[in-house]
Amino acid sequence: VTQLWKVDANKLDEEHYDEAARLLREGGIVAFPTETVYGLGADARNTNAVGRIFAAKGRPSDNPLIVHIADINQLDALIMPYGPLAHKLMERFWPGPLTIVLPVKPGAVSPRVTAGLDTVAVRMPAHPVARQLIAASRCPIAAPSANRSGRPSPTTARHVMDDLNGRIDAVLDGGAAGVGLESTVIQLEGDDTVRILRPGGVTAEELRQVAAKVEYDSTAIPSGGAIGATDGDTITVPDGDPIIAPGGSQIAAHSEAANAAVLSSALQSGAPVQSDAGQAPRSPGMKYAHYAPRGTMELVQGPNAVDVAGYIQRAVRQAHSRGERTGVLVFAEHAALYEGEEHIVVLGSLLRLEEAAQGLYAALRDFDDRDVQSIWAETCPETGIGHALMNRLSKAAGHRVVNV
Ligand code: TXA
Ligand code: MG
Numbered sequence: 001v002t003q004l005w006k007v008d009a010n011k012l013d014e015e016h017y018d019e020a021a022r023l024l025r026e027g028g029i030v031a032f033p034t035e036t037v038y039g040l041g042a043d044a045r046n047t048n049a050v051g052r053i054f055a056a057k058g059r060p061s062d063n064p065l066i067v068h069i070a071d072i073n074q075l076d077a078l079i080m081p082y083g084p085l086a087h088k089l090m091e092r093f094w095p096g097p098l099t100i101v102l103p104v105k106p107g108a109v110s111p112r113v114t115a116g117l118d119t120v121a122v123r124m125p126a127h128p129v130a131r132q133l134i135a136a137s138r139c140p141i142a143a144p145s146a147n148r149s150g151r152p153s154p155t156t157a158r159h160v161m162d163d164l165n166g167r168i169d170a171v172l173d174g175g176a177a178g179v180g181l182e183s184t185v186i187q188l189e190g191d192d193t194v195r196i197l198r199p200g201g202v203t204a205e206e207l208r209q210v211a212a213k214v215e216y217d218s219t220a221i222p223s224g225g226a227i228g229a230t231d232g233d234t235i236t237v238p239d240g241d242p243i244i245a246p247g248g249s250q251i252a253a254h255s256e257a258a259n260a261a262v263l264s265s266a267l268q269s270g271a272p273v274q275s276d277a278g279q280a281p282r283s284p285g286m287k288y289a290h291y292a293p294r295g296t297m298e299l300v301q302g303p304n305a306v307d308v309a310g311y312i313q314r315a316v317r318q319a320h321s322r323g324e325r326t327g328v329l330v331f332a333e334h335a336a337l338y339e340g341e342e343h344i345v346v347l348g349s350l351l352r353l354e355e356a357a358q359g360l361y362a363a364l365r366d367f368d369d370r371d372v373q374s375i376w377a378e379t380c381p382e383t384g385i386g387h388a389l390m391n392r393l394s395k396a397a398g399h400r401v402v403n404v
Helices: 015-025 047-057 084-093 128-137 157-164 204-208 256-268 305-321 332-338 353-369 386-396
Strands: 003-006 030-032 039-043 066-068 098-103 119-123 170-173 184-189 193-198 213-216 242-244 250-252 296-301 326-330 344-346 374-378 401-403
Touching (some): 003 015, 015 030, 015 128, 039 047, 039 128, 084 098, 084 184, 157 170, 157 353, 193 204, 204 213, 296 305, 296 386, 305 326, 305 374, 326 353, 332 344, 353 386
Parallel strands (some): 030 170, 193 213, 326 374
Antiparallel strands (some): 030 039, 098 119, 242 250
């Protein structure tokens, strides 16, 4: 059985922390809240415990885990000596939703954590429950998001139980997670360049305050199962660079959604997609289909919200005539356009995309719970957290985007 313990984030002396910490030291696996999403933790040095994480999640073993620390003093045991850029990033963003991939100290963590890479992803979470648990365990804690692989990341203890009850030892319930989307994963190049492998809680704009150059990794745009490529194909789409469509025409794609639109039409045409870089993804996790709701989802974008709403309403009516249950994700500014429609979820205001980020995964899970078969979603500007939000929406939609 899985123990479910409620803890108060502001009272840091509860017995449940000690009990959970003891479980971790003894090779158990325990879920806990962070300021991004709930994580599923194990002692990063214990191969058996780490193996239990992969088994509980059904996670592919070549997808490495993030190691969480509570104190900067835990760092030297994990990674090789690091330069001034890493130092500045840690000072500015830790504790917080930034994960930094750095050369691992040989033998510091189980090879299952790094999936055999010579780097390790490290993050110091800001959530008081996570910090207290990690500190009490006195372990570096390997923790992926606490969901079954392929499900949206959990933002509440209820989500964790829905996915993992009976498969893990305990859950610390510290209320809803904060950001609602996962941490930003970065890699460093030289003394001035930050490469974003996964957009997340820390925005590119914020990283630019510390690093001279911040770029999105061209291998980080997801490919593979989600869009039906056959195994072994690597489809890479550089973010903001021209990409080559089948037939050889160059299309300037300046947003993730635009890239996805090109990709999806290319794939529908059945032709192989040319990529400018045949490299394996730098962040192994990016090649998997993540965050997918059970229903089929499509993003709808265009300059005019009324036209977008018109398209979605027609699509919903057609789906209903096929006997399907439908769901729609919209922003508060446009909610009135959808009045009277079935199962409309208002994600929040376009002026406060942080709110939308907080609610996205719960909305996707809700669609699953209601067996919704077809989902349409509006898009948002890719500024600030909007970039990570569009990244997750686009993945959830299997990169299906319609322009109206
Ligand atoms: O916000 C978060 O990051 C949450 C909370 C629990 O901390 N954790 C999380 O973990 O999202 P997970 O396992 O769902 O995602 C980890 C990502 C994957 O895309 C993985 O491929 C990448 O980090 N990653 C881990 N180690 C890496 C490495 N050595 N090099 C490149 N990418 C790595
Ligand atoms: Mg995950």
